[in-house]
Amino acid sequence: MTVATTPSAATLAEVTRSNAALRAFLHGLPGVDKVGADARAATLGTRSIKTTAKALAIDLAISMVDLTTLEGADTPGKVRGLANKALRPDPLDPTCPPTAAVCVYPSMVAEVARVVKGSPVKIASVATAFPAGQASLKVKLDDVRDAVRAGADEVDMVINRGAFLSGRYLEVFEEIVAVKDACGDARLKVIMETGELVTYDNVRRASWLSMLAGGDFIKTSTGKVQPAATPPVTLIMLEAVRDFLAVTGRKVGVKPAGGIKTSKDAIKYLVLVNETVGDGWLDPHWFRFGASSVLNDLLMQRSKMKTGHYSGPDYVTLD
Amino acid sequence: MPTKDAQPARLAVRKTYKLFIGGAFPRSESGRSYVVSDAKGNFVANAAQASRKDARDAVLAARGAVAKWSGATAYNRGQILYRIAEMLEGRRDQFIAELRTFGLSAAAAVSEVDASIDRWVWYAGWSDKIAQVVGGANPVAGPFFNLSAPEATGVVAIVAPAEPALLGLVGVVAPAIVTGNTVVVVASPDRPLPAITLAEVLATSDLPGGVVNLLTGSPAEIAPWLASHADVNALDLTGVTDHGLAKELEVAAADTLKRVVRPAAVDWSADPGIARMTAFLETKTVWHPKSFEGAKGSAY
Known part of the structure; x- marks a missing residue:
């Protein structure tokens, strides 16, 4: 399922000159075979990963987690607790890797920074009027600058789905470009909210649009909309980053977020990554899980593999 | 005129005996089954042979x-x-028919089924009385009340006795669930049919899914996983006849501080008493001020 008419890097520079050109390009991308994508993702989900491979997969998955709390009820104390958990997911076991990042609202970034400063754990902040993104560009950019000033290493923005769905692609594009500019050195994750994009074709289009505009990561969902991340949607995004790398030479990360609850789910995604884009993406720098509850399940599975008996929720933190 | 013999013979619909987990009847995750024989050694049915993953799913x-x-x-709960x-x-x-398959006389089967039904009613009555028997107001030398109330332990793993197949099973499950525990029961491997049929009864009795989970198969294979499982709070070894296995299970259960009911000979037809209910209860003691202090301007 590669791009049939491979666009050259030169043509890509042309396509963002006008809305019509962008529209022509995005709609010229080959359509997604929905049945094929669903079947492919389901087949890859049946791979059996056991023993040492499972142990490696669990540790890799832990190191890819963007430990997230995005609730109105978040308090500095809760966020600090989560940041400490990101540093040492299993306090009893120093061989357990830290998570990739802690993901919070901009107002909580400074609180996270106090805990994780000097550690490999990154600080990710949602911004641009997350989760709906229904605010003026000025407000969104201020939101981003605020987060970066507070110390965010990564910014998770939401695209303007209203504009995207009504075909105003250039508006979406320019907004991402502006946000990327406001990010400075921070890496930009572009949340497409695939649950609101309706079709797989739109997921492919939004992926290309986000990458063309300079997103360092494409991310499925805010976690506030059902369905959130699904394997077929992630498959389509992985194919998009693979094709984008082939055309432009620029590598983009992928982050499924929301709905990933069990170790089994997480390992299915790792299989999907390995089989679609190869092990170049099996690295926390290029692939992340936006989740919180999956970490506890990964820790319980990890403990099961080490102790030989099943663990339980009484032995992990309540977040 | 067609004779009776001309009627086509009807093919009997054979029943698939499955596990009972979370209110559903799945096959074993392992795909295994085993042959259940009657008292004379004839084939009766294939029953699912549960694996450790079925036990894990049941605990979940x-x-x-x-x-x-x-x-x-x-x-x-009483209702x-x-x-x-x-x-x-x-x-x-x-x-009655199922019990007779396993060698009981008609009279013995009838009396066991009747006793089992009565046992449910007996325990049903205890649901709102047990707190008054084992809880209460404690006399304290202070200006406050001190109250003890029993609470359910949580998830109880049970190895059901082989004999009597139905009354023994009811006798271990009913006292555990009446107080609010949920259970994972490993049924007797030789006589699983009354257990599975009982699961069908439970599934149609407004009992929420997951309160009783029933596994058929080898206790020696499944029980160690339940005994060591950190999310199981108590272990009832009533049906374990192998002393070596019972010891091994107790040792495994000690690692996670489970309550353990040791294997013992039980007269199931006798008055059961409340010991099986209290075995899976924890007493919570709370204090409460005697008078309303708000009028005097305290924080109340």
């Missing part, structure tokens, strides 16, 4: 059901247990 289902079941009112007795009564003949 039981854990998921704890909050709702232990949070239900005692009255409601549901009584409903189980009603449903069992409706299937009396089926249970």
Whole structure:
């Protein structure tokens, strides 16, 4: 399922000159075979990963987690607790890797920074009027600058789905470009909210649009909309980053977020990554899980593999 | 005129005996089954042979059901247990036939089924009385009340006795669930049919899914996983006949501080008493001020 008419890097520079050109390009991308994508993702989900491979997969998955709390009820104390958990997911076991990042609202970034400063754990902040993104560009950019000033290493923005769905692609594009500019050195994750994009074709289009505009990561969902991340949607995004790398030479990360609850789910995604884009993406720098509850399940599975008996929720933190 | 012999012989619909996990009847995750024979050694049915992953799934289902079941009112739990007795009564003949398959005489089968139905009713009555028997107001030398109330332990793993197949099973399951625990039961491997039929009764008695989970297969294979499982709170070894296995299970259970009921000979037809209920209860003691202090301007 590669791009049939491979666009050259030169043509890509042309396509963002006008809305019509962008529209022509995005709609010229080959359509997604929905049945094929669903079947492919389901087949890859049946791979059996056991023993040492499972142990490696669990540790890799832990190191890819963007430990997230995005609730109105978040308090500095809760966020600090989560940041400490990101540093040492299993306090009893120093061989357990830290998570990739802690993901919070901009107002909580400074609180996270106090805990994780000097550690490999990154600080990710949602911004641009997350989760709906229904605010003026000025407000969104201020939101981003605020987060970066507070110390965010990564910014998770939401695209303007209203504009995207009504075909105003250039508006979406320019907004991402502006946000990327406001990010400075921070890496930009572009949340497409695939649950609101309706079709797989739109997921492919939004992926290309986000990458063309300079997103360092494409991310499925805010976690506030059902369905959130699904394997077929992630498959389509992985194919998009693979094709984008082939055309432009620029590598983009992928982050499924929301709905990933069990170790089994997480390992299915790792299989999907390995089989679609190869092990170049099996690295926390290029692939992340936006989740919180999956970490506890990964820790319980990890403990099961080490102790030989099943663990339980009484032995992990309540977040 | 067609004779009786001309009627095409009807093919009997054979029943698939499956596990009971989370209110559903799945096959074993392992795909295994084993042959169940009657008292004379003839084939009766294939039963699912549960694996450790079925045990894990059952514990997950039981854990998921704890909050709702232990949070239900005692009255409601009693009504549901009584409903189980009603449903069992409706299937009396089926249970009698199944018990006879395993060698019981007609009279013995009838009396065991009747005793089982009565046992549900007996325990149903205890749901709203046990707190008054084992809890209460404690006399203290201070200006406050001190109250003790029993609470469910949580998830109880049970190895059911082989004999009597139905009354023994009811005798271990009913006292555990009446107080709000949820259970994972490993049924007797030789006589699993009454257990699976009982699961069908439970599934149609308004009992929330996951409160009782029933596994058929080898206790020696499944029970060690339950005994060491950190999310199981108590272990009832009543049905374990192998002393070596019982010891091994107790040792495994000690690692996670489980309550353990040791294997012992039980006269199931006798008055059961409340020991099996209290075995899976924890006493919570709370204090409360005697008078309303708000009028004097305190924080109340």
